Amino acid sequence: MTTAIRVAIAEPCPIIRSGLEAQLKKLARYKVQVLHLVEDFRRDWSEAIGLITADIFILNPLLSGISPQTYFSAQREVAKFVALSYGTTDETLLREYDDVLRITDSVQQIADLFDRLVRVEEETQGTPSLDSQSLTPREREIVVCVVKGMTNKEIASALFLSTHTVITHRRNITKKLQIHSPSGLTIYAIMNKLVELNEINQKN
Known part of the structure; x- marks a missing residue:
């Protein structure tokens, strides 16, 4: 089953833009x-914002800045904003985005x-919580990090x-598993063989 989704791209480089679309x-x-939203290095891309609605906006931070709300405040509650990273930007500056897509990412x-x-x-939107086995690989990685005693920043x-993305993932993990404490996550991680006993809180 496929899901229909509208994606708006604000990227001035035509090679990157066409490659991403492919x-x-x-x-x-x-x-x-x-x-x-942008065609061949034109800089009037922001004029199209009021005319386009999308589920996901993929934005070059050189255009949209470190806070997409500057341009997209009206759509903030109904769309997700992804920073397109060339690998040269300090991604800690992109925490106002919902996630980061790197130009080296695979399909x-x-x-x-x-x-x-x-x-x-x-x-x-109120979809019932999914069972614990529905954790994504990234969410399982974050569970392991939490169990090891790492902070969100770490x-x-x-x-x-x-x-910001880590916090969002942790919120989703809590909703899915209905586990609200690190100790509860530790038990979950051990029972599901995500960690070994000698890995727990190893940084401490």
């Missing part, structure tokens, strides 16, 4: 309609990113995420 078209789980990594964003949207650094 990757998005390869997503098996999503039928992606791509909308371009599978992009699919995982979309899964996270769409699942967050479904949960905010997790973000280790997994190359923004702190």
Whole structure:
């Protein structure tokens, strides 16, 4: 089953833009309609914002800045905002975005990113919590980091995420598992063989 999704891209470089669109078209789980906010280095892209609605906005931070709300305040509650990273930007500065997509990401990594964003949207609309086995690979990684005693900032650094994204993942994990404490996550991680006993709180 595929999910129809509208993706708006604000990226001035035509090579990057066309390559990203080609990757998005390869997503098996999503039928992606791509909308371009920028054409060939024109800088009047912000004029299109009021005319376009999308489920996900993929934005070059050089255009939209470190806070997409500057341009998209009216759509903040109904869309997700993803920073397009060339690998030269300090991703800790992108915590106002919902996630980060790197130009080196594979199709599978992009699919995982979309899964996270769409699942967050479904949960905010009251979709019943999923069972514990529905944790994504990234969420399982974060559970392991929490059990090891890492802070949100340390997790973000280790997994190359923004702190905001880590917090969002932890919120989703709590909703899915209905576990509200690190000790509860520790028991869950041990029972599901995510960690060994000697790994727990090893940083401490």
